[in-house]
Amino acid sequence: MNTTRDFALQLDREDPLSSFRERFIIPELKGKEQVYFLGNSLGLQPRTTAGYIDKIMKDWASLGVESFFQAPEPWMHYHDLLTKTVSEVVGAIPSEVVVMNQLTVNLHLMLVSFYRPAGKRFKIICEAKAFPSDQYAFETHTRHHGFEPGDAVIEVKPREGEFILRTEDIIDVIREHGEETALVLFGGINYYTGQRFDMKAITEAGHASGAIVGFDLAHAAGNIPLHLHDWQVDFACWCSYKYLNSGPGAIGGVFVHERHHDKNLPRFAGWWGYDIHQRFKMEKGFVPMPGAEGWQLSTPAIFLYAAHRAALEIIEAAGWENIQQKREKLNGYLWSLLEELDRETGGRQIRFITPGNAADRGCQVSMLMLQNGKEVYQALMKDGFIVDWREPDVIRFAPVPLYNTYTEVWSLVNRLRDLLK
Ligand SMILES: Cc1ncc(COP(=O)(O)O)c(C=O)c1O
Known part of the structure; x- marks a missing residue:
């Protein structure tokens, strides 16, 4: 598994749906685009909605x-x-x-x-x-x-x-x-x-x-x-x-x-x-x-x-089949990075509660946070990673194919690594 940022950038360059992100309004914090992984709660606003x-x-x-x-x-x-x-x-x-x-x-x-x-x-x-x-x-x-x-x-x-x-x-x-x-x-x-x-x-x-x-x-x-x-x-x-x-x-x-x-x-x-x-x-x-x-x-x-x-x-316009292909690839990428992080932290920080078999999940990955979960969640939110917390100890991420990027997934896991350490 290639865990470098360059690899994420390469995946984005090769992504046939990459231009579809521009069709959505990405929320910003202090002028910087946030990393929005809450499409499982409220999907982002298409630029055309107001016009319709x-x-x-x-x-x-x-x-x-x-x-x-x-x-x-x-x-x-x-x-x-x-x-x-x-x-x-x-x-x-x-x-x-x-x-x-x-x-x-x-x-x-x-x-x-x-x-x-x-x-x-x-x-x-x-x-x-x-x-x-x-x-x-x-x-x-x-x-x-x-x-x-x-x-x-x-x-x-x-x-x-x-x-x-x-x-x-x-x-x-x-x-x-x-x-x-x-x-x-x-x-x-x-x-x-x-x-x-x-x-x-x-x-x-x-x-x-x-x-x-x-x-x-x-x-x-x-x-x-x-x-x-x-x-x-x-x-x-x-x-x-x-x-x-x-x-x-x-x-x-x-x-x-x-x-x-x-x-x-x-x-x-x-x-x-x-x-x-x-x-x-x-x-x-x-x-x-x-x-x-x-x-x-x-x-x-x-x-x-x-x-x-x-x-x-x-x-x-994107094509349902293409969306499905990207969903599988993007989610698979997130999963692999998280698995790597789990190995690095000796299985002591996170526990997946979403099935490991890719066919048994969609965009979302839910994890039990075994230590200081709420603090980790709050720190992510403060840094512009919009993710979801379910009491008492579950964090949920849902990168979606139409507007999320591989680089965003990489950044999330990278920040999570810093916080867990
Ligand atoms: C699985 C599921 N069922 C039902 C609902 C309730 O939907 P609504 O508030 O649109 O009636 C939700 C809302 O998030 C949901 O996730």
Whole structure:
């Protein structure tokens, strides 16, 4: 492993996506660009976002509500500008995807349709340490159906002394609860450990038990390749403010597999999900749009559409395959440098809680800091390395392919080395 700065500079020179960094606004501290490794929390702002939002402001100013039909890009059909790239990113056919609301709201809407306890099937199987919103959603939906969350929510935990869930253990728990399981719902990538789950295997195991299988893709969408359609996943939801760079509180997305489209599944409905050809007749009797769009509720936030579009166009221009290649290489580089640092510090300072196997993670690397972690984190932040701290002792780094460089990765690990010594 070449650990020199020159090597990092060479990797940057050879990087076919290096020019894409210029499409983002990099935060600065005292006139110096910061090293931003928090794309797993809030992705950076594309330079084009403000312009796209401004176009909507201008439409609104000049045409008022007529913009829905008369704007140069009519708001009524703006959604269609988003669906193609989003469906490519999540591995869906376009009718399986809808951009709407935000993640927690969408999770609730999906649970209304897909958590349908019946007979002895009432359990939800999920990962331990699921994101709090997911935990609260499970708790409140199981209670809503008259069950005690303690009985109905089954968390798959790592083995004693381990941090990573073994796929075989997940499958065993699904089998063990077999006919009592109504729903299996996992993160695509766990927000804390950065572990990427084997979504195909989990889906197969859930279906073999007769359960519905869904995923929270907050940390997976825009990060790793997904094949929701081919994996036969029933439903999924994600946010677009992390790896999809669409801004704070950005509009979320939902996937509903096409095999559920014609079933007129129970749902909480709103007028924006009503068949578009008859929506403005304002009649009684809900007639859903075909496909995932039939879950829409409200008049969409066109400003959020615009911000999403600006970010998606960058993904489109860079090419999803190229982004994936760089993600693997950049993350592999970070991992190798950290492993080297771990060796140098005799295994006494850091402990990886993200899987060592590259196929089992995305951009993020999480580490337990074994000594003075908080001080190290604070020193990094002070020096302009924007990273993440999770109490009590976990630090997370997520270099992303569209705007981070190999040299930034090198600088981070180099500074970390100084601090740990
Ligand atoms: C895994 C996961 N699920 C759910 C959420 C909640 O998303 P929102 O606040 O957009 O509803 C987050 C937010 O970071 C998350 O990381």
